[in-house]
Amino acid sequence: MDNYKKVSAIVLSGGKSSRMGEDKCDLKYHGESLLNLQIDKLKKIGIDDIVASGYRGSECKAKVVEDDIMKGPLSGMLKGLNAIEHDRAFVISVDVPLIKEESIKKLIDYSFDKDLEIVLIRHNKVQEPLIGVFKKSLTSKIEEIIKGDKYSVMKLVDQSKYEFIDIDDDDEYFLNVNYKDDYDKLLKVNLEGGK
Secondary structure, three states, X not given: OOHHHOOEEEEEOOOOOOOOOOOHHHOXXXXXXXXXXXXXXXXXXXXXXXXXXXXXXXXXXXXXXXXXXXXXXXXXXXXXXXXXXXOEEEEEEOOOOOOOHHHHHHHHHXXXXXXXXXXXXXXXXXXXXXXXXXXXXXXXXXXXXXXXXXXXXXXXXHOOOEEEEEOOOOHHHHOOOOOHHHHHHHHHOOOOOOO
16 A cells, blocks of 8 residues: 555745745755755655645745745645645655655654544654644644634644654754754765655
């Protein structure tokens, strides 16, 4: 059974990148943009239905969905969930480009084995609310949350049936590229399986 053909993917691509000073989506790593690196990795896994939610640039290998609500990752997720074909989506932010394909597969497979609305990754006790599988049926909950003034992804998680799965990969694979220093670190990294 190929779960990867039955799940969509949403790459959260609409952040302001204010800490970086330029759009993180278009930063290059081994000659490819961070956004397209994520998309290529998802296609290699076997996911066909991929959307880039909130992307404002011009170089994207997947369908782009505009986030006109602009309430952080949650509204990007809402726009993505409304645009996907399947009943669940693997969601990832654009700025963790080194995550292993095997870790993504483990997460997706686990989501099909359990009756859960959300399955998220945890590594070395660090919870990753923007790397997970989310059911499309969560859209009504998200719509209610973003009507308020506090609209974090963890608020959605707390209102849903969820589990974390532990991934034993080194922290380097979860490098989050928010600042120029992080990008400098990324450029020095050459991890097998991260690409």
